[in-house]
Amino acid sequence: MSTFPVPRPGGRSARVQAAVHQATRQLLDEQGRAAVTVPMIAARAGVTPSTIYRRWGDLAELFADVAVERLRPESDPPDTGTVQGDLLAWADQFRDEMSSELGRAMVRDVVSARSVEAMGELCPCAQFAMCQLGAIVARGRARGQQVPKVEMLMDRVVAPIVYRMMFGLPMASQQNLRDWVEACCDAAATSKSAAGA
Protein backbone atom coordinates (compact mmCIF):
# COMPACT_ATOMS: atom_id res chain seq x y z
CA MET A 1 0.00 0.00 0.00
CA SER A 2 3.04 2.32 -0.12
CA THR A 3 3.84 2.52 -3.84
CA PHE A 4 2.01 5.20 -5.81
CA PRO A 5 2.01 5.47 -9.58
CA VAL A 6 2.86 9.17 -9.19
CA PRO A 7 6.62 9.58 -9.65
CA ARG A 8 8.50 11.13 -6.72
CA PRO A 9 11.79 12.04 -8.33
CA GLY A 10 14.48 14.14 -6.65
CA GLY A 11 16.61 17.07 -7.78
CA ARG A 12 15.79 19.07 -10.89
CA SER A 13 13.00 16.74 -11.85
CA ALA A 14 11.29 17.29 -8.48
CA ARG A 15 11.63 21.06 -8.82
CA VAL A 16 10.06 20.94 -12.30
CA GLN A 17 7.19 18.83 -10.99
CA ALA A 18 6.60 21.17 -8.05
CA ALA A 19 6.68 24.28 -10.27
CA VAL A 20 4.32 22.77 -12.86
CA HIS A 21 1.90 21.52 -10.19
CA GLN A 22 1.86 24.90 -8.47
CA ALA A 23 1.33 26.76 -11.76
CA THR A 24 -1.50 24.36 -12.69
CA ARG A 25 -3.25 24.73 -9.32
CA GLN A 26 -3.00 28.53 -9.48
CA LEU A 27 -4.28 28.73 -13.06
CA LEU A 28 -7.13 26.29 -12.35
CA ASP A 29 -8.18 28.41 -9.37
CA GLU A 30 -7.82 31.72 -11.25
CA GLN A 31 -9.19 30.86 -14.69
CA GLY A 32 -11.09 27.56 -14.49
CA ARG A 33 -10.42 24.31 -16.26
CA ALA A 34 -11.67 25.18 -19.75
CA ALA A 35 -9.35 28.22 -20.09
CA VAL A 36 -6.08 26.60 -18.98
CA THR A 37 -3.62 25.47 -21.67
CA VAL A 38 -0.20 23.78 -21.64
CA PRO A 39 1.61 26.94 -22.91
CA MET A 40 0.01 29.00 -20.10
CA ILE A 41 1.15 26.52 -17.47
CA ALA A 42 4.63 26.32 -19.00
CA ALA A 43 5.01 30.12 -18.98
CA ARG A 44 3.89 30.37 -15.35
CA ALA A 45 6.14 27.49 -14.25
CA GLY A 46 9.16 28.74 -16.20
CA VAL A 47 9.54 25.57 -18.30
CA THR A 48 9.01 24.86 -21.99
CA PRO A 49 5.71 23.35 -23.18
CA SER A 50 7.65 20.33 -24.50
CA THR A 51 8.85 19.60 -20.95
CA ILE A 52 5.19 19.26 -19.94
CA TYR A 53 4.23 17.15 -22.96
CA ARG A 54 7.24 14.87 -22.43
CA ARG A 55 6.50 14.33 -18.78
CA TRP A 56 2.70 14.25 -18.65
CA GLY A 57 1.63 13.42 -22.20
CA ASP A 58 -1.34 15.77 -22.24
CA LEU A 59 -3.37 18.19 -20.17
CA ALA A 60 -5.75 15.49 -18.93
CA GLU A 61 -2.84 13.52 -17.44
CA LEU A 62 -1.42 16.65 -15.82
CA PHE A 63 -4.81 17.62 -14.32
CA ALA A 64 -5.18 14.07 -12.99
CA ASP A 65 -1.69 14.18 -11.46
CA VAL A 66 -2.45 17.50 -9.75
CA ALA A 67 -5.83 16.19 -8.57
CA VAL A 68 -4.22 13.10 -7.02
CA GLU A 69 -1.79 15.31 -5.06
CA ARG A 70 -4.69 17.45 -3.84
CA LEU A 71 -6.61 14.35 -2.75
CA ARG A 72 -3.62 12.95 -0.80
CA PRO A 73 -4.46 13.15 2.93
CA GLU A 74 -2.19 15.46 4.92
CA SER A 75 -2.52 13.85 8.33
CA ASP A 76 -3.74 10.79 10.20
CA PRO A 77 -7.50 10.62 10.77
CA PRO A 78 -8.56 12.30 14.06
CA ASP A 79 -8.56 10.09 17.16
CA THR A 80 -11.93 10.14 18.97
CA GLY A 81 -11.18 7.19 21.27
CA THR A 82 -13.41 4.61 19.54
CA VAL A 83 -13.36 2.92 16.14
CA GLN A 84 -16.96 3.91 15.50
CA GLY A 85 -16.25 7.55 16.40
CA ASP A 86 -13.10 7.63 14.27
CA LEU A 87 -14.90 6.09 11.29
CA LEU A 88 -17.82 8.49 11.53
CA ALA A 89 -15.56 11.54 11.81
CA TRP A 90 -13.50 10.37 8.84
CA ALA A 91 -16.56 9.50 6.71
CA ASP A 92 -18.08 12.90 7.46
CA GLN A 93 -14.96 14.73 6.31
CA PHE A 94 -14.51 12.45 3.29
CA ARG A 95 -18.12 12.99 2.20
CA ASP A 96 -17.71 16.77 2.48
CA GLU A 97 -14.45 16.78 0.53
CA MET A 98 -15.79 14.51 -2.22
CA SER A 99 -19.00 16.49 -2.58
CA SER A 100 -17.32 19.89 -2.82
CA GLU A 101 -16.91 21.41 -6.25
CA LEU A 102 -13.15 20.86 -6.02
CA GLY A 103 -13.61 17.24 -4.94
CA ARG A 104 -16.01 16.47 -7.79
CA ALA A 105 -13.66 18.06 -10.32
CA MET A 106 -10.67 16.18 -8.94
CA VAL A 107 -12.35 12.77 -9.03
CA ARG A 108 -13.65 13.49 -12.55
CA ASP A 109 -10.12 14.46 -13.69
CA VAL A 110 -8.63 11.31 -12.18
CA VAL A 111 -11.26 9.04 -13.76
CA SER A 112 -11.06 10.79 -17.15
CA ALA A 113 -7.33 10.21 -17.43
CA ARG A 114 -7.55 6.49 -16.58
CA SER A 115 -7.04 4.39 -19.68
CA VAL A 116 -9.20 1.28 -19.91
CA GLU A 117 -6.11 -0.88 -19.42
CA ALA A 118 -5.09 1.07 -16.29
CA MET A 119 -8.56 0.73 -14.77
CA GLY A 120 -7.47 -2.66 -13.43
CA GLU A 121 -4.80 -0.93 -11.33
CA LEU A 122 -5.60 0.49 -7.92
CA CYS A 123 -6.31 4.21 -8.23
CA PRO A 124 -4.44 6.49 -5.81
CA CYS A 125 -7.74 7.98 -4.56
CA ALA A 126 -8.96 4.54 -3.47
CA GLN A 127 -5.52 3.85 -2.00
CA PHE A 128 -5.67 7.05 0.09
CA ALA A 129 -9.05 6.03 1.54
CA MET A 130 -7.80 2.49 2.26
CA CYS A 131 -4.71 3.85 4.06
CA GLN A 132 -6.79 6.20 6.21
CA LEU A 133 -9.28 3.45 7.07
CA GLY A 134 -6.38 1.06 7.69
CA ALA A 135 -4.92 3.54 10.20
CA ILE A 136 -8.27 3.79 12.04
CA VAL A 137 -8.65 0.01 12.13
CA ALA A 138 -5.07 -0.53 13.36
CA ARG A 139 -5.57 2.09 16.08
CA GLY A 140 -8.78 0.40 17.19
CA ARG A 141 -7.12 -3.01 17.28
CA ALA A 142 -4.28 -1.55 19.38
CA ARG A 143 -6.94 -0.27 21.83
CA GLY A 144 -8.28 -3.84 22.03
CA GLN A 145 -11.51 -2.95 20.20
CA GLN A 146 -13.42 -5.10 17.70
CA VAL A 147 -12.74 -3.67 14.25
CA PRO A 148 -14.38 -4.08 10.84
CA LYS A 149 -12.35 -5.07 7.78
CA VAL A 150 -11.11 -2.27 5.52
CA GLU A 151 -12.63 -4.09 2.54
CA MET A 152 -16.07 -3.92 4.12
CA LEU A 153 -15.64 -0.23 4.91
CA MET A 154 -14.71 0.44 1.28
CA ASP A 155 -17.83 -1.39 0.02
CA ARG A 156 -20.28 -0.08 2.59
CA VAL A 157 -19.11 3.46 3.36
CA VAL A 158 -16.68 4.76 0.71
CA ALA A 159 -18.35 3.24 -2.38
CA PRO A 160 -21.85 4.70 -1.78
CA ILE A 161 -20.43 8.14 -0.84
CA VAL A 162 -18.42 8.29 -4.09
CA TYR A 163 -21.05 6.61 -6.29
CA ARG A 164 -23.78 9.00 -5.14
CA MET A 165 -21.51 11.98 -5.78
CA MET A 166 -20.31 10.84 -9.21
CA PHE A 167 -23.69 9.87 -10.61
CA GLY A 168 -25.84 12.66 -9.19
CA LEU A 169 -27.78 10.81 -6.49
CA PRO A 170 -28.57 12.68 -3.24
CA MET A 171 -25.45 13.25 -1.14
CA ALA A 172 -25.09 10.77 1.74
CA SER A 173 -26.80 12.23 4.83
CA GLN A 174 -25.42 12.26 8.36
CA GLN A 175 -27.91 9.50 9.15
CA ASN A 176 -26.70 7.42 6.18
CA LEU A 177 -23.12 7.70 7.41
CA ARG A 178 -24.14 6.73 10.96
CA ASP A 179 -26.11 3.72 9.69
CA TRP A 180 -23.34 2.53 7.38
CA VAL A 181 -20.57 2.87 9.99
CA GLU A 182 -22.73 1.26 12.67
CA ALA A 183 -23.55 -1.69 10.41
CA CYS A 184 -19.84 -2.32 9.78
CA CYS A 185 -19.06 -2.10 13.51
CA ASP A 186 -21.97 -4.42 14.37
CA ALA A 187 -20.72 -6.93 11.79
CA ALA A 188 -17.25 -6.73 13.36
CA ALA A 189 -18.65 -7.39 16.83
CA THR A 190 -20.89 -10.31 15.90
CA SER A 191 -19.38 -12.23 12.99
CA LYS A 192 -16.33 -13.50 11.22
CA SER A 193 -16.33 -10.25 9.24
CA ALA A 194 -14.20 -8.83 12.06
CA ALA A 195 -10.64 -8.19 10.97
CA GLY A 196 -9.38 -9.80 14.16
CA ALA A 197 -11.21 -13.10 13.47
Next chain:
Amino acid sequence: MSTFPVPRPGGRSARVQAAVHQATRQLLDEQGRAAVTVPMIAARAGVTPSTIYRRWGDLAELFADVAVERLRPESDPPDTGTVQGDLLAWADQFRDEMSSELGRAMVRDVVSARSVEAMGELCPCAQFAMCQLGAIVARGRARGQQVPKVEMLMDRVVAPIVYRMMFGLPMASQQNLRDWVEACCDAAATSKSAAGA
Protein backbone atom coordinates in the same frame (compact mmCIF):
# COMPACT_ATOMS: atom_id res chain seq x y z
CA MET B 1 -37.82 8.22 -13.62
CA SER B 2 -38.87 8.38 -17.27
CA THR B 3 -37.20 11.55 -18.53
CA PHE B 4 -33.67 11.16 -19.85
CA PRO B 5 -31.36 14.06 -20.60
CA VAL B 6 -30.57 12.44 -23.94
CA PRO B 7 -32.69 14.14 -26.62
CA ARG B 8 -35.07 11.87 -28.53
CA PRO B 9 -36.01 14.07 -31.45
CA GLY B 10 -38.01 12.89 -34.45
CA GLY B 11 -37.63 13.37 -38.21
CA ARG B 12 -34.39 14.56 -39.77
CA SER B 13 -32.85 15.27 -36.40
CA ALA B 14 -33.42 11.67 -35.31
CA ARG B 15 -31.92 10.34 -38.55
CA VAL B 16 -28.82 12.51 -38.06
CA GLN B 17 -28.45 11.28 -34.51
CA ALA B 18 -28.82 7.63 -35.54
CA ALA B 19 -26.31 8.00 -38.39
CA VAL B 20 -23.75 9.79 -36.21
CA HIS B 21 -24.16 7.27 -33.37
CA GLN B 22 -23.76 4.34 -35.74
CA ALA B 23 -20.68 5.87 -37.40
CA THR B 24 -19.15 6.55 -33.97
CA ARG B 25 -19.79 3.02 -32.72
CA GLN B 26 -18.31 1.50 -35.89
CA LEU B 27 -15.22 3.72 -35.82
CA LEU B 28 -14.65 3.11 -32.10
CA ASP B 29 -14.83 -0.64 -32.68
CA GLU B 30 -12.62 -0.52 -35.80
CA GLN B 31 -9.98 2.03 -34.84
CA GLY B 32 -10.10 2.61 -31.10
CA ARG B 33 -10.84 5.77 -29.19
CA ALA B 34 -7.56 7.61 -29.67
CA ALA B 35 -7.74 7.42 -33.48
CA VAL B 36 -11.32 8.63 -33.98
CA THR B 37 -11.89 12.28 -34.97
CA VAL B 38 -14.97 14.42 -35.67
CA PRO B 39 -14.18 14.71 -39.43
CA MET B 40 -13.91 10.88 -39.67
CA ILE B 41 -17.27 10.42 -37.98
CA ALA B 42 -18.85 13.14 -40.11
CA ALA B 43 -17.58 11.53 -43.34
CA ARG B 44 -18.86 8.08 -42.31
CA ALA B 45 -22.25 9.45 -41.20
CA GLY B 46 -22.68 11.65 -44.29
CA VAL B 47 -22.98 14.93 -42.34
CA THR B 48 -20.70 17.95 -42.01
CA PRO B 49 -18.32 18.25 -39.05
CA SER B 50 -20.12 21.45 -38.03
CA THR B 51 -23.36 19.47 -37.62
CA ILE B 52 -21.56 17.37 -35.04
CA TYR B 53 -19.95 20.32 -33.25
CA ARG B 54 -23.28 22.17 -33.15
CA ARG B 55 -25.17 19.23 -31.72
CA TRP B 56 -22.63 17.61 -29.37
CA GLY B 57 -20.11 20.36 -28.65
CA ASP B 58 -17.08 18.10 -28.75
CA LEU B 59 -15.92 14.53 -29.15
CA ALA B 60 -16.10 13.81 -25.39
CA GLU B 61 -19.79 14.74 -25.34
CA LEU B 62 -20.48 12.59 -28.40
CA PHE B 63 -18.63 9.60 -26.93
CA ALA B 64 -20.61 10.02 -23.70
CA ASP B 65 -23.90 10.18 -25.62
CA VAL B 66 -23.04 6.99 -27.54
CA ALA B 67 -21.92 5.30 -24.31
CA VAL B 68 -25.22 6.14 -22.59
CA GLU B 69 -27.16 4.57 -25.47
CA ARG B 70 -25.02 1.44 -25.25
CA LEU B 71 -25.60 1.22 -21.49
CA ARG B 72 -29.40 1.55 -21.86
CA PRO B 73 -30.97 -1.82 -20.94
CA GLU B 74 -32.79 -3.53 -23.79
CA SER B 75 -35.24 -5.59 -21.80
CA ASP B 76 -36.75 -6.16 -18.36
CA PRO B 77 -34.58 -8.04 -15.90
CA PRO B 78 -35.10 -11.84 -16.07
CA ASP B 79 -37.86 -13.27 -13.85
CA THR B 80 -36.58 -16.06 -11.59
CA GLY B 81 -39.66 -16.20 -9.36
CA THR B 82 -38.16 -14.53 -6.28
CA VAL B 83 -36.85 -11.06 -5.51
CA GLN B 84 -33.58 -12.47 -4.24
CA GLY B 85 -33.12 -14.59 -7.38
CA ASP B 86 -34.00 -11.67 -9.65
CA LEU B 87 -31.60 -9.34 -7.84
CA LEU B 88 -28.75 -11.83 -7.93
CA ALA B 89 -29.25 -12.55 -11.64
CA TRP B 90 -29.37 -8.84 -12.41
CA ALA B 91 -26.34 -8.00 -10.24
CA ASP B 92 -24.37 -10.80 -11.89
CA GLN B 93 -25.09 -9.47 -15.38
CA PHE B 94 -24.53 -5.85 -14.32
CA ARG B 95 -21.16 -6.70 -12.76
CA ASP B 96 -20.06 -8.53 -15.93
CA GLU B 97 -21.17 -5.66 -18.20
CA MET B 98 -19.52 -2.99 -16.05
CA SER B 99 -16.28 -4.93 -15.74
CA SER B 100 -15.91 -5.65 -19.46
CA GLU B 101 -13.53 -3.49 -21.43
CA LEU B 102 -16.49 -1.88 -23.21
CA GLY B 103 -18.28 -1.24 -19.92
CA ARG B 104 -15.24 0.39 -18.33
CA ALA B 105 -14.70 2.59 -21.38
CA MET B 106 -18.37 3.62 -21.46
CA VAL B 107 -18.53 4.58 -17.80
CA ARG B 108 -15.24 6.47 -18.13
CA ASP B 109 -16.60 8.37 -21.18
CA VAL B 110 -19.82 9.25 -19.36
CA VAL B 111 -17.98 10.47 -16.24
CA SER B 112 -15.37 12.40 -18.26
CA ALA B 113 -18.03 14.40 -20.08
CA ARG B 114 -19.90 15.39 -16.89
CA SER B 115 -19.24 19.02 -16.03
CA VAL B 116 -18.87 19.75 -12.34
CA GLU B 117 -22.20 21.63 -12.40
CA ALA B 118 -23.97 18.67 -14.06
CA MET B 119 -22.63 16.23 -11.47
CA GLY B 120 -25.57 17.17 -9.24
CA GLU B 121 -27.97 15.83 -11.88
CA LEU B 122 -28.88 12.14 -11.98
CA CYS B 123 -26.67 10.38 -14.55
CA PRO B 124 -28.48 8.17 -17.08
CA CYS B 125 -26.35 5.15 -16.08
CA ALA B 126 -27.55 5.41 -12.48
CA GLN B 127 -31.08 5.96 -13.76
CA PHE B 128 -30.92 2.77 -15.86
CA ALA B 129 -29.86 0.73 -12.81
CA MET B 130 -32.59 2.32 -10.67
CA CYS B 131 -35.25 1.53 -13.29
CA GLN B 132 -34.15 -2.11 -13.56
CA LEU B 133 -34.05 -2.51 -9.77
CA GLY B 134 -37.40 -0.71 -9.53
CA ALA B 135 -38.89 -3.24 -11.96
CA ILE B 136 -37.59 -6.17 -9.88
CA VAL B 137 -38.90 -4.65 -6.66
CA ALA B 138 -42.32 -3.90 -8.17
CA ARG B 139 -42.56 -7.46 -9.52
CA GLY B 140 -41.66 -8.86 -6.08
CA ARG B 141 -44.26 -6.68 -4.38
CA ALA B 142 -46.86 -7.86 -6.91
CA ARG B 143 -45.98 -11.45 -5.93
CA GLY B 144 -46.62 -10.49 -2.29
CA GLN B 145 -42.94 -10.77 -1.34
CA GLN B 146 -40.99 -8.57 1.10
CA VAL B 147 -38.85 -6.25 -0.98
CA PRO B 148 -35.84 -4.03 -0.22
CA LYS B 149 -35.80 -0.35 -1.13
CA VAL B 150 -34.18 0.62 -4.43
CA GLU B 151 -32.09 3.21 -2.54
CA MET B 152 -30.59 0.49 -0.36
CA LEU B 153 -29.85 -1.68 -3.41
CA MET B 154 -28.06 1.24 -5.07
CA ASP B 155 -25.89 1.82 -1.96
CA ARG B 156 -25.19 -1.81 -1.12
CA VAL B 157 -25.04 -3.58 -4.50
CA VAL B 158 -24.61 -1.12 -7.38
CA ALA B 159 -22.22 1.34 -5.67
CA PRO B 160 -19.57 -1.23 -4.64
CA ILE B 161 -19.72 -2.99 -8.04
CA VAL B 162 -19.10 0.31 -9.86
CA TYR B 163 -16.65 1.76 -7.32
CA ARG B 164 -14.49 -1.37 -7.39
CA MET B 165 -14.46 -1.34 -11.18
CA MET B 166 -13.70 2.38 -11.55
CA PHE B 167 -10.93 2.56 -8.99
CA GLY B 168 -9.15 -0.72 -9.68
CA LEU B 169 -10.18 -2.78 -6.63
CA PRO B 170 -10.81 -6.52 -7.13
CA MET B 171 -13.99 -7.17 -9.11
CA ALA B 172 -16.97 -8.14 -6.92
CA SER B 173 -17.02 -11.94 -6.57
CA GLN B 174 -20.08 -14.18 -6.87
CA GLN B 175 -19.95 -14.54 -3.08
CA ASN B 176 -19.85 -10.74 -2.63
CA LEU B 177 -22.96 -10.38 -4.80
CA ARG B 178 -24.77 -13.13 -2.88
CA ASP B 179 -23.85 -11.53 0.47
CA TRP B 180 -24.90 -8.04 -0.60
CA VAL B 181 -28.22 -9.13 -2.12
CA GLU B 182 -28.98 -11.36 0.86
CA ALA B 183 -28.24 -8.54 3.31
CA CYS B 184 -30.71 -6.25 1.49
CA CYS B 185 -33.38 -8.95 1.44
CA ASP B 186 -32.81 -9.72 5.15
CA ALA B 187 -33.16 -6.03 5.97
CA ALA B 188 -36.42 -5.96 3.99
CA ALA B 189 -37.77 -8.95 5.91
CA THR B 190 -36.85 -7.76 9.39
CA SER B 191 -36.97 -3.97 9.54
CA LYS B 192 -38.54 -0.76 8.44
CA SER B 193 -36.05 -0.72 5.57
CA ALA B 194 -38.64 -2.71 3.64
CA ALA B 195 -40.23 -0.71 0.84
CA GLY B 196 -43.64 -1.97 1.89
CA ALA B 197 -43.29 -0.66 5.47
